[in-house]
Amino acid sequence: MSKTTAAITAVGGYVPEFVLTNNMLEDMVETNDEWIVSRTGIKERRVLKPEEGEGTSYLAIKAAQDLIQKKNIDPKEIDLIMIATATPDSMVASTAAFVASEIGAVNAFAYDLLAACSSFLFGMSTAASYIESGRYKKVLLIGADKMSSIIDYTDRTTCIIFGDGAGAALFEPNEEGLGLQDEYLRADGAGRQFLGMDAGGSLMPATEETVKNRKHFIYQDGRTVFKFAVSNMADVAEKIMQRNDLKDTDVSWLVPHQANKRIIDATANRMGLDSSKVLMNIERYGNTTSATLPLLLADFEGQLKKGDNLVFAAFGGGFTWGSIYLKWAY
Numbered sequence: 001m002s003k004t005t006a007a008i009t010a011v012g013g014y015v016p017e018f019v020l021t022n023n024m025l026e027d028m029v030e031t032n033d034e035w036i037v038s039r040t041g042i043k044e045r046r047v048l049k050p051e052e053g054e055g056t057s058y059l060a061i062k063a064a065q066d067l068i069q070k071k072n073i074d075p076k077e078i079d080l081i082m083i084a085t086a087t088p089d090s091m092v093a094s095t096a097a098f099v100a101s102e103i104g105a106v107n108a109f110a111y112d113l114l115a116a117c118s119s120f121l122f123g124m125s126t127a128a129s130y131i132e133s134g135r136y137k138k139v140l141l142i143g144a145d146k147m148s149s150i151i152d153y154t155d156r157t158t159c160i161i162f163g164d165g166a167g168a169a170l171f172e173p174n175e176e177g178l179g180l181q182d183e184y185l186r187a188d189g190a191g192r193q194f195l196g197m198d199a200g201g202s203l204m205p206a207t208e209e210t211v212k213n214r215k216h217f218i219y220q221d222g223r224t225v226f227k228f229a230v231s232n233m234a235d236v237a238e239k240i241m242q243r244n245d246l247k248d249t250d251v252s253w254l255v256p257h258q259a260n261k262r263i264i265d266a267t268a269n270r271m272g273l274d275s276s277k278v279l280m281n282i283e284r285y286g287n288t289t290s291a292t293l294p295l296l297l298a299d300f301e302g303q304l305k306k307g308d309n310l311v312f313a314a315f316g317g318g319f320t321w322g323s324i325y326l327k328w329a330y
């Protein structure tokens with residue numbers, strides 16, 4: 001009897017209409033296009049404006065609708081919806097529950113998953129586990145973040161990096177040995193002092209002082225985060241190759257978190273991969289946090305072939321990081 005694996009059978013994506021270019025940022029903070037591109041690889045990013053829509057749920061709904069339309073599935077068939085996000089609509093009511101209702105997935109249970117930039121990667125593991133258990137047949141995983149809602153546009157260490165966007169992937173059972181093959185996921189709580197947001201949680205509830213002191217915006221110690229990300233993303237990607245006896249010629253595509261082009265290049269180099277095998281859209285979207293991995297799949301869907309070996313790698317605040325080996329199913 002063949003083992004049931006969890007395969008991605010459809011993808012969708014959405015980015016807001018407003019484009020925030022490096023030249024625009026030059027008028028907001030002390031920076032310039034050459035400096036940003038040389039250090040990050042980012043040329044522009046998308047920002048969700050109120051006149052278009054509001055909240056992470058808007059982005060997630062759009063990405064889900066794109067997938068549903070392309071796959072031509074009935075939302076009522078979806079068993080579970082997970083939203084990987086660092087910027088939920090609110091701190092109590094589940095963003096995923098609202099999205100499920102809005103797209104007509106009335107038979108799905110739904111919840112949010114938060115692991116910073118590793119949220120979608122960790123969500124892939126969770127989605128696969130539900131499918132492999134045999135209890136559920138269709139799991140919709142959406143990575144969505146409205147990073148502009150927690151960015152201080154006077155802080156050049158963060159405002160040049162992040163953008164808004166969403167991507168979605170449908171997981172279904174597979175009997176051909178395709179889909180998720182292996183995973184190596186890690187976390188280290190010592191990292192939260194270097195990348196995070198001080199206020200708004202139970203540790204530091206909102207007060208007049210926290211607002212006045214700009215504690216509700218994301219911050220990062222760029223040098224420390226960069227160092228950790230470079231070593232750890234490369235380490236886990238290399239480990240997943242070793243565990244599965246994958247040579248560089250066996251890997252069809254590296255699907256890396258889009259935080260910084262130099263981090264992506266370092267990961268590819270450790271894996272021995274040519275740049276032609278690396279999926280990248282950071283120059284157009286920046287770091288969309290939970291949305292980077294599914295947006296890559298949506299953007300490059302036409303180049304992926306059945307049986308392709310994909311290696312996913314991500315690193316996020318917390319710290320959280322990991323790698324997943326997946327065989328493309330269509």
